[in-house]
Amino acid sequence: MRKALILTAAAAVGLSAGLYLALSDRESPAPTAAAMDFTALEEMRAGDMTKLQFGEAPGSSVAFTSEAGDDMTLAAYEGKFALVNFWATWCAPCRKEMPQLAELQDEFGGANFEVVTIATGRNPRPAMEAFFREIGVANLPLHSDTSSALARDMGVLGLPVTLILDPAGREIARLQGDADWASEEAKAIIAALVAG
Template sequence: MRKQLILAAAAVIGVAGGLYLASETEGTPGLPEIDFAAVEAMREGDMQKLQFGVDRGSDVVFVNEDGSDMTLAAFQGKHVVLNFWATWCAPCRKEMPHLSDLQSELGSDTFEVVTVATGLNQRPAMERFLDEIGVDNLPLHTDPNSALARDFGVVGLPVTLILNPEGYEIARLIGDADWASEPAMKILRALVAGE
């Protein structure tokens, strides 16, 4: 019975994964087509966990580091690496310096790493977290009720989404990764270039 349940769960996951990847061929109206097969072939190392597909955007409100409300529309026109993290998340501590390096390397008027602490994360703890790992170039946005994370289907941390300039998800990676690695840089440059 247990084996049957495991096989059934694997089938559901396979179908869901197929639907997620199938959406990449449908495209988003008004957006340039991306050759996901070519970009997918670039996956090596941690980037093998990267799943491609145009999925969805979100207009859910979260909290800017200055305390004001904001939505992802604030990043319209930019490719965004959107990372969901929390102060209690050990893999986030490992991953965050790589995201910082990515922002230093590729950050521009057309590309930004956006970090959002989801759930209950107090500002002093967030500042201490980043200070302890030597990160000073990433924002302290928060999603206190996890509304944005839920809207994107985030159920564990860390999760990183790649959004196109229209705010639609084009890829996601569950778990931590070295975002400053050569495979990551190669993939992100290709996505930004629309290759």
């Protein structure tokens, strides 16, 4: 029975990847001489970070709503590494993961790195504020993507999904599902990225 469940889960992951590729209208970038070498970072993966997949993909210019209520794009974070987390108020794994993301922001946030949280789908602002208050998070932004347009453009299937963008705004890593972002493995990877 367990073997069948594992095979079913593996098939679901394969199906998700296939759907992402089939539904995405974004082209995969052609390899270039300037492509990043992720070998050292891949070797650092352990624990939950084994789910972190490295590879370059285009960013997105689709607008979402800033915490202040204005339209903005991910270009606002260019010039630094951005860990972009798509979440929702109804997402139980998001509730567990968000304080860990806040810890990552406390430790690494600044001129070279920022954690960016974007609630995707229907997440009324009062519910978002209550979510952060209940879990004790005060240092992450309450951005929203009500129409899920940005999430769709970035190929987000299911929540939570976390992307790492390089200072040029390109996606360089993706983790589907929740992870312990306060773990030593996660912090080591972020430290290595920020250090260059």
